[in-house]
Amino acid sequence: MPGRPHASTAKSSSSFTTNAYSSISAAPNAVGDPSRPPGLVVVTFRILVGAGLGFYFFVVFCIARASLGGFGMSTFLFLKCAAVSLIMGAFMVWLAPFLELPEIWYRHRLPSKRLARGECPDCGYPRAPGTTRCAECGSERNSPPPWQFGARTIRLFAIVATVSFVAGCGVALAWIAADERAFVREASLARGAYSRERAWPMQFAPLAIDDAGTLSAPTIAIEGERDPNWRPRRPTGNVE
Numbered sequence: 001m002p003g004r005p006h007a008s009t010a011k012s013s014s015s016f017t018t019n020a021y022s023s024i025s026a027a028p029n030a031v032g033d034p035s036r037p038p039g040l041v042v043v044t045f046r047i048l049v050g051a052g053l054g055f056y057f058f059v060v061f062c063i064a065r066a067s068l069g070g071f072g073m074s075t076f077l078f079l080k081c082a083a084v085s086l087i088m089g090a091f092m093v094w095l096a097p098f099l100e101l102p103e104i105w106y107r108h109r110l111p112s113k114r115l116a117r118g119e120c121p122d123c124g125y126p127r128a129p130g131t132t133r134c135a136e137c138g139s140e141r142n143s144p145p146p147w148q149f150g151a152r153t154i155r156l157f158a159i160v161a162t163v164s165f166v167a168g169c170g171v172a173l174a175w176i177a178a179d180e181r182a183f184v185r186e187a188s189l190a191r192g193a194y195s196r197e198r199a200w201p202m203q204f205a206p207l208a209i210d211d212a213g214t215l216s217a218p219t220i221a222i223e224g225e226r227d228p229n230w231r232p233r234r235p236t237g238n239v240e
């Protein structure tokens with residue numbers, strides 16, 4: 001970084017090493033973040049969490065579509081399935097802090113461990129007893145910066161969740177359409193009434209075609225009938 005002031009500790013014979021270091025990492029006393037996690041770790045981690053979320057949306061969308069019954073996809077059905085996926089997505093909000101695990105580790109946990117070992121929290125160089133300033137990087141930090149849940153975490157989660165939602169629903173649409181196309185092909189080979197389960201994860205819902213060639217996929221209802229005379233009872237032997 002040309003033109004940027006180096007660590008002010010660069011005075012004596014150690015100036016070469018200090019300069020070499022500060023040209024690699026950010027100058028310690030600048031506004032930059034010395035304990036920033038490696039970009040590859042951050043990107044890989046977010047992709048993994050996003051993929052997990054996308055898979056969740058895919059499964060929810062497929063199950064919603066199969067439960068609603070019928071063959072093919074209309075705008076109304078699509079909106080219904082997307083709405084169900086969105087509502088079910090609320091259960092995944094707890095993943096928001098999880099997305100920032102690399103930051104929590106590199107900015108908080110790792111500096112804490114280094115301090116506990118008597119090392120500089122920013123670069124890990126052993127700190128001489130009684131000193132408050134790192135001889136290597138010049139950091140004067142004596143406690144790790146705390147991790148805080150805030151607008152940044154929510155914004156990050158919103159971005160990852162939106163991409164996962166769109167991808168999950170899109171893949172589910174293609175998956176359901178491919179399964180139904182495959183069913184029509186199989187039915188034409190079967191020549192007559194034919195029925196089978198939908199593809200994973202919708203095996204609970206059947207697809208069928210009758211002798212007249214009418215395609216059908218029944219709405220999945222909860223089995224069994226409710227007894228209208230049933231009333232909750234007090235446990236016996238527990239009368240007050």
Ligand SMILES: [Zn+2]
Nearest residue numbers: 120123134137
């Ligand atoms: Zn240091």
